[in-house]
Amino acid sequence: MKKYWFIYKSEVMSDLQYIFNLLVGFISYLILIYIFLNLWNYMYDDPTQVINGYTKNQMIWYVIITEILWMTVGGRKLCRKICDDVKGGNIAYNINKPYSYIGYALSSHLGGCTVKAIMFTILGMITGIIFIGEFPKLTILSCIMVLITALLATIINTLLIIFVGLISFFIEDANPFYWLYSKFILVLGTIFPIEYFPSIMQPILIYSPIYVVSYGPAKLFVDFSWEKCLFIIIAQIAYIIIAYLLCRLLYKKGVKRLNVNGG
Amino acid sequence: MLTEVKNQIKVSFLSIKYALLREMLNKTTFITNVIFMILNNASMIVQWIILYSLKENVGGYTFKQILLLWGIAAGTFGVSRFFFSKAFSLADTINSGKLDAYLVQPKNVLLSVITSEVEVSALGDILYAYIMLFIYGFTLPTFLLFTMFCIGGGIILTAISIILSSLSFWFQKTDVIADTGNRLLTSFATYPDGIFKGLAKILLFTLIPVGIVNYIPVDILSNFNLGLTGIFLFATFLLITLAAFIFYKGLKRYSSSNLMNARI
Amino acid sequence: MSVIEVKNISKTFKVKLKEKGLKGSLKSIVKPKYKKVQAVKNISFNIEKGEMVAFIGPNGAGKSTTIKMITSILYPDKGKISVLGLNPEKDRKKLAYEIGTVFGQKEQLWTHLTPYDNFKFFGAIYDIPEYQIEKKINELKELFELDEFINTPVRNLSLGQRIRCEIVASLIHEPKILFLDEPTIGLDPVVKENIRTLIKRMNKEYKTTVFLTSHDVSDIEKLCKRVIIINNGQLVLDDTMENLKYHYLNKKIVEAKMKEPVNLDGKDGLTILKDRGYNIKIEVDTTKKSVADAIKLLNPDNIIDINISNIPLENIISSIYKDGDTK
Numbered sequence: 131m132k133k134y135w136f137i138y139k140s141e142v143m144s145d146l147q148y149i150f151n152l153l154v155g156f157i158s159y160l161i162l163i164y165i166f167l168n169l170w171n172y173m174y175d176d177p178t179q180v181i182n183g184y185t186k187n188q189m190i191w192y193v194i195i196t197e198i199l200w201m202t203v204g205g206r207k208l209c210r211k212i213c214d215d216v217k218g219g220n221i222a223y224n225i226n227k228p229y230s231y232i233g234y235a236l237s238s239h240l241g242g243c244t245v246k247a248i249m250f251t252i253l254g255m256i257t258g259i260i261f262i263g264e265f266p267k268l269t270i271l272s273c274i275m276v277l278i279t280a281l282l283a284t285i286i287n288t289l290l291i292i293f294v295g296l297i298s299f300f301i302e303d304a305n306p307f308y309w310l311y312s313k314f315i316l317v318l319g320t321i322f323p324i325e326y327f328p329s330i331m332q333p334i335l336i337y338s339p340i341y342v343v344s345y346g347p348a349k350l351f352v353d354f355s356w357e358k359c360l361f362i363i364i365a366q367i368a369y370i371i372i373a374y375l376l377c378r379l380l381y382k383k384g385v386k387r388l389n390v391n392g393g
Numbered sequence: 394m395l396t397e398v399k400n401q402i403k404v405s406f407l408s409i410k411y412a413l414l415r416e417m418l419n420k421t422t423f424i425t426n427v428i429f430m431i432l433n434n435a436s437m438i439v440q441w442i443i444l445y446s447l448k449e450n451v452g453g454y455t456f457k458q459i460l461l462l463w464g465i466a467a468g469t470f471g472v473s474r475f476f477f478s479k480a481f482s483l484a485d486t487i488n489s490g491k492l493d494a495y496l497v498q499p500k501n502v503l504l505s506v507i508t509s510e511v512e513v514s515a516l517g518d519i520l521y522a523y524i525m526l527f528i529y530g531f532t533l534p535t536f537l538l539f540t541m542f543c544i545g546g547g548i549i550l551t552a553i554s555i556i557l558s559s560l561s562f563w564f565q566k567t568d569v570i571a572d573t574g575n576r577l578l579t580s581f582a583t584y585p586d587g588i589f590k591g592l593a594k595i596l597l598f599t600l601i602p603v604g605i606v607n608y609i610p611v612d613i614l615s616n617f618n619l620g621l622t623g624i625f626l627f628a629t630f631l632l633i634t635l636a637a638f639i640f641y642k643g644l645k646r647y648s649s650s651n652l653m654n655a656r657i
Numbered sequence: 658m659s660v661i662e663v664k665n666i667s668k669t670f671k672v673k674l675k676e677k678g679l680k681g682s683l684k685s686i687v688k689p690k691y692k693k694v695q696a697v698k699n700i701s702f703n704i705e706k707g708e709m710v711a712f713i714g715p716n717g718a719g720k721s722t723t724i725k726m727i728t729s730i731l732y733p734d735k736g737k738i739s740v741l742g743l744n745p746e747k748d749r750k751k752l753a754y755e756i757g758t759v760f761g762q763k764e765q766l767w768t769h770l771t772p773y774d775n776f777k778f779f780g781a782i783y784d785i786p787e788y789q790i791e792k793k794i795n796e797l798k799e800l801f802e803l804d805e806f807i808n809t810p811v812r813n814l815s816l817g818q819r820i821r822c823e824i825v826a827s828l829i830h831e832p833k834i835l836f837l838d839e840p841t842i843g844l845d846p847v848v849k850e851n852i853r854t855l856i857k858r859m860n861k862e863y864k865t866t867v868f869l870t871s872h873d874v875s876d877i878e879k880l881c882k883r884v885i886i887i888n889n890g891q892l893v894l895d896d897t898m899e900n901l902k903y904h905y906l907n908k909k910i911v912e913a914k915m916k917e918p919v920n921l922d923g924k925d926g927l928t929i930l931k932d933r934g935y936n937i938k939i940e941v942d943t944t945k946k947s948v949a950d951a952i953k954l955l956n957p958d959n960i961i962d963i964n965i966s967n968i969p970l971e972n973i974i975s976s977i978y979k980d981g982d983t984k
Contacts, residue, residue, distance in 0.1 A: 154570060157577075158577070161577055168589050168590075168593070172452055173447060302422075317437065408778075411767050414769060415769045497756070500750075648730065649732040649734075
C-alpha cells in the first residue's frame with residue numbers, strides 16, 4: 131500500500147507546477163455555473179417555488195457540486211492515457227513491475243486530481259455563496275459525510291474510466307466507449323437531479339453509476355439526511371468492489387491476449 | 394493581384410483536401426468520429442426536452458428555435474474546426490516554432506497554417522447543423538441564409554481564436570487563455586439569450602460575440618431583417634481584418650523576436 | 658556574382674530561465690528571468706552563383722539561426738543580408754519563389770500521399786502552370802531516379818527514397834539556391850553515397866547554388882569545394898576545401914610494423930600516437946621533419962610494413978571546433 135501512497139504523492143507534487151493552468155481552467159467552470167445560474171433564475175418564477183422537490187438555490191448548488199466532481203476527474207485524459215499505455219506497450223513494460231497496474235493507475239490519477247479537487251472545492255463554494263447568497267443547512271459532520279461520498283465518487287469514476295480504457299486491449303480505439311460513458315454521466319447525471327426525469331426512468335438511474343458518481347454527493351449537499359447518506363455510502367462501496375473486480379478481470383484477460391498475440 | 398488570390402484559394406483548398414484524405418485513411422475511425430459527434434450533439438436534446446416540459450418558452454425561444462440555435466452553434470463550430478482546425482492550436486504552433494516551415498513558402502502564412510489540418514468530427518457538427526435546419530423547416534431561402542451564417546460565424550470563431558492565439562507572439566503561457574476563450578464562446582452558444590440580463594447581455598453582443606454568431610442568425614432566420622444581416626456581415630469582415638492585422642503584427646515580432654524556446 | 662551576401666550579422670536570444678520548485682514557477686510567472694545567448698556574432702560571407710558550400714559547426718553553433726536569417730524566417734538584430742539582391746526581411750514572398758529548402762529532420766511532404774501528388778501540391782504553392790509541373794516532375798523523376806516509387810504513398814517509402822522526394826519537392830519551382838540541412842541524416846552509407854551523387858548531378862545540371870549543412874564529413878568532402886565553419890556563433894573558417902586540407906596536410910600519420918622496438922621519445926616534429934613495441938603510430942609534422950627523415954629514424958631495414966596517410970578530415974574539423982572552444 132505504501133508504494134501506492136508514494137505514487138500518489140509524487141503525482142500531487144508534479145501537479146503543483148500547473149496551478150496557473152488550473153486557475154485559468156477554473157474560468158470555464160465559472161462560466162458554466164454562471165449560465166446555469168441564469169437558466170434557473172429564468173426557469174423559477176420565485177425563490178420559494180419548488181420544482182420536482184428542489185428550490186432554485188438547491189438546483190444551482192446541485193450543478194455546482196456535480197460539475198466540481200466531473201471536472202476534477204478529467205476523464206478524457208485518463209482514458210486516453212490508459213489507451214496509450216495499452217496500445218503503446220507501456221502495459222507490457224508494467225507487467226514485470228511489482229505493483230498492480232490498476233493500483234498504479236488509480237493512485238497516480240487520484241494524485242493528479244487532488245490539487246484540482248481542493249482548488250475547485252474552495253473556489254466552487256465561494257462562487258456558490260457569491261452567486262446564491264446562502265449556504266445549504268449543513269452540520270460539520272454532514273459536511274464531512276459529503277466530502278467522503280465525494281471522494282468515493284471520484285474513486286468509482288476513476289475505476290470506471292480505467293475499465294473503459296482497458297477495453298482497448300480488445301478493440302482498436304476505446305475512446306468512443308469513454309465518450310458514451312461521459313455523455314451518460316453528463317447529460318443524465320450532472321445537469322438535473324434524478325427526480326427531474328420521467329418516473330419510468332428513475333429506477334434505472336438510481337441503480338446506474340450516476341447515483342454513486344454524481345447524484346449522491348450533490349443530493350446530500352443540498353438536502354442532507356442520514357438515511358440517504360447511509361444508503362449512498364453502501365451503494366458506493368458496493369460499486370467500488372464491483373468496479374475494481376471488473377477492472378482486474380478485464381486487465382487479466384487483456385494481458386493474456388497480449389501474451390498470445392504480442393504487443 | 395486577382396491571380397494571386399485565385400492561386401491562394403486553390404492552394405488552401407488543396408491543402409484542406411489533402412488533410413481530409415489523410416484523415417480518411419482509416420475509414421472506420423473516420424465514420425465513427427462523424428457519427429459520434431452527431432450523437433453527441435443530439436444527446437443534449439434531453440436537457441431541452443426537460444426544460445420545455447417545465448415551461449413552454451425558455452428565454453424567449455420556442456423548442457423549434459432552440460433546435461435552430463443548436464443548428465447554428467454546431468454549424469459555426471463545425472465550419473471553424475473543419476476548415477481552419479489549426480487556428481485552434483495556433484498558440485502551440487507559435488510557441489514551438491513550427492511556423493518556420495510556412496515562412497519559406499511564397500503564400501499567405503496565416504491561411505497556409507490554419508488550413509493544414511482538418512478535424513474530422515467537425516464534419517459531424519456540420520451534418521448535425523443541417524439536420525436541425527431540416528427539423529426546423531427547410532426552404533431554399535432559409536437554407537441559403539443558414540449556410541451563410543454557418544460560414545460567416547465559423548470565420549468569426551476562427552478569427553477570434555487567431556486573435557487570442559496571437560497573444561503567444563508577445564506573452565508566454567497564453568495558450569490556456571486562447572483555449573478558455575474558445576470554450577467560452579461554445580459554452581454560451583447553445584443557451585437562448587433571453588435568460589441573460591444586463592451586463593452579460595451587453596458582453597454577449599460585444600466582447601464575447603455569441604450574440605452575433607448565434608443569436609442574430611436565429612433571429613434573422615425566424616424573422617428576416619436586412620439591418621441585422623448587415624451587422625452580421627460587417628462584424629465578420631471586421632474580425633477577419635482584425636485577426637489578420639494582429640497575426641501579422643505578431644509574425645513580425647516572431648521573426649525579429651529575441652524570445653526563444655525551441656528555435657535556436 | 659554573389660547570390661548570397663551576408664554582412665556582419667548578429668542575433669541574440671533571450672532564453673527564459675526556469676527556476677525549480679513551486680515558488681520558482683510562481684516567481685517566473687510574475688517576473689521571468691532571462692539569460693542572453695548570442696547565437697550569431699558578427700558573421701560575414703559571400704556565396705557565388707553555382708557554388709556548393711558546406712556550412713558546418715557543432716550543435717548549437719548558430720548554423721540553423723544563420724540559415725533561418727538567410728531564408729527570411731528570422732531577422733538579424735544587426736547586419737545586412739542580401740539574397741539574390743532581395744532583402745529577406747522585406748521580400749519574404751518574392752524570395753520564397755527563388756529558394757528551396759530541405760530539412761532532413763523535418764518533413765515537408767504529406768506522408769499519406771504519393772510523391773507525385775506531393776509534387777503537384779508544391780507546384781500549386783509556387784503557382785506553376787499545370788503543363789509545366791508535369792514536365793518538371795518528369796524531368797526530376799529521371800534525374801533523381803524516382804520511377805519505381807513515384808506512385809507509392811510517402812509513408813511506405815524508405816528513408817533514402819523519402820529524402821530524394823524531399824529534395825525533388827524543393828526543386829519543383831526551379832530555385833536558384835537550395836538549402837540542404839542535414840540531408841543524409843540517418844541514412845546508411847550506400848544510400849548516402851547515392852544521395853550525394855544525385856545532388857552533384859543536380860548542381861551540374863541546373864547550376865543551382867547549394868548551401869549545405871551536415872555533421873557527416875564525407876558529405877562535405879565529396880560535395881563541396883568550399884567550407885564555412887562556425888562555432889559559438891562566430892565564423893572560424895571560410896576557405897576552399899583544398900586549402901583546408903592542405904593547411905592540415907603538413908601532418909602525416911605513419912603507421913609501421915617493426916622487427917624490433919624503436920625508441921622515438923623526444924624527437925622534434927614527431928608525436929607518438931600509439932606505441933605497442935613492434936607496432937607504432939606517429940604523427941609527423943612535415944614543417945619540422947620530412948617524412949623521409951622520420952622513416953630514417955625508424956630504420957628502414959627494420960620495417961616490415963608501413964602505411965603513410967593524411968589526417969582524416971573529420972579530425973581536422975573537430976580540432977578546429979576545439980580551437981574555437983578554447984578561444
